[in-house]
Amino acid sequence: MRNEISEEYMVSPYLIIFPLYVSIVGVGILNYQSKLIQHAGYNAWISVILTGISIHVILWMIYKILSSNRNDQEIISLNHTLFGKFLGNFVNLAVVLYFVYGAFVKFKVYIEMVQIWLFPRMNILPLTIIIALLIYYAVSGGFRSVTAIGVWTILISLPSVIPQVLLTLPFLHPLNLLPLLNHSATDILLSSKTMVFQYLGLETILLFYPFIKTPAKSQKWAHIIVIFVTFLYLVLLILAFMFLSEGQLRHCIWATLAMISIFEVPLLQSLEYFFVSLWFINIIAGISVYLWVACRGMKTAFRIGQRPSLIVFLIAAVTLNYFIKDHGRIEWISELYGTVGFYFIYAYIPFMFVCVLIRKRLAFHFEERKPA
């Protein structure tokens, strides 16, 4: 069932922080604040902490699922073993399409941001084709090259975000955070649900797990990156809350960019333009991880080569991108992705976790051991 993966394609355990970071953090980090306050208002920072904790539980489940059997080290083969050939392949197709969908959402949302902030009148087709070629180049290099882009992303994008955001300090009103608890628990939980969208991308580990040398050692790093991302979201959220009044944040879609744009340096008066351009590499890296994972899924499930499926996915993305222009539809597409992702994380993964537990229990009960 399983293809042996030669060690030259594998990465060291600590390197998984890079593909995980780029697949979790996307355009959402620039505008999640205004979506988050719809229910819990300025108490929404509690929601971020709650979601962060639940994501740790899910991550723990993912590692339990993946390490349950030495033979099936990824979700695609596991679906086969658990659900049989027909049903298993059906689930696998859904999983692959889910990742392709995720890649498309990242792609589309970034293109829309470029259109809003940089070039409202630009012809978008040539740009998307060039992005597609870049992604093709990155993904066809294999998992190692996908990871390497992640390294560059962190090196380039993080140092450019943190100092810029700190420049808002003279404009902060800590009073905005008070009163600390004036929303009901339901509201806070509803906001937590919105926040889940910002953590989607974590599940890519279900497929690239066998590409980690000594996978068990990587769990620590996966938890570290989730803690880091939660911290980043929390800091940006609290800064945005202190920087913008509540009514203002409801009118302000790109809160993170608004914080950056308050600062001016000589020659570069609008730093947000610089920032939107830098974000390009983050998006390329994120889409690359998603598409690599989808192609890998196609290969293990249906024995279709990675290159042909990658080409098909990219052509589909460029074509769809060309035909979908209306902002309302883009919103709808990403909201649907959020809902699907929510159930993927909070229904599918716990379900697999239970299945794996039952299977283990049964195997133990009948004292039947498969040949290793």
Next chain:
Amino acid sequence: MREKAGIMDMRKAFLIIVLSTLITACGDQNIVNNIKLIQTVGYDAARNGIQSAALITNYEEVGKTKLEFFVTESNSMYDSMPRLNTKLDFPIEYGQLRMALFGETFARKGIETAITSLIRDPKISLRTHLGVADRDALEILNVTENKRDPYFLFDMIKQNIRSGNFPLTNLHVTFFNFFGEGRDVFLPYFTVEHGEIKIDGLALFKGDKFKTKISIREAFLLKMLLENSKNGSIMVPVRGPNQNRGDYFLMNSIGSKSTFKVISIGPPACVSIHLKLDAQVRDVPKWINLASKDQRVWLEKMMEAYFEKEIQKFVSLCKRNNVDPVGFGDLIRSRSYKWDDRDFQDHYEALKTTVSVNVTIVQTGR
């Protein structure tokens, strides 16, 4: 085999590099000579709609700038840019807009459409300054035209915030106050004196409507309440124990810090204000000897009493006009679990404040 793959990779990398240079062709190019950069705009109420005035610099040669001045009338705010376009030889760009000035009648009618349309455009910097003129904005802009500097008003406000009596204000702060609950907008207020533009204090708004103006002295009090009032200055009256005519001396603020405490959230609410002020005093009347400690303490006490009285007066001026530039409403909101803006407004007049000021004279003149 491996070498061949290496050559393939190099070729691919080369292809990508060549292709990425093509991206530059995707953007739209703007050369500074082929666009009209709007740098300052003014809005006035006209008979049917609004009248907008735009200051545009013509960059012809290095070091030589010529200001161009265009006035358009249109039915609504949103129409003013396209209308202006019909008078120009090159397309408008307003990414360099740094100042928007509202005429008095326009400001009294409401500036909501103006500021929301400014804020919606991502091209417009949040550091843009807004201001209110005591007459038509057009007249004030006409005066700046002679200055040959499109950013004259902008620099004037910036300078007064940094080294004068103005509290920090710009498009972001205005937007913050406008949409924030329990706060009201304040903007610089301009007038003309001897053919020169002069900052004449602050315009206080209720909602989006210009309500009243305060003097530059009161602007300093507001600055002390809102932030560190560094570099602000004010004339303080002083009167000796056996004098019948008072003198004045100049006080410079070295730094200040205000703390607000909510005593009861009411209604009517009660707030206590504590202000710590480090001041530099120069040019005191010669009967005061600053070298003597007793005299200095006496002067500090006198200044404390003066500021307590002035701040109380300023707060009651705000209450009388039903404007809240200090953000008392926001303060009460942050302490109450259920907060209703309208409910607070109804009891705003009855808001009680206690003020205590602590002045330290840290430096005196040579």
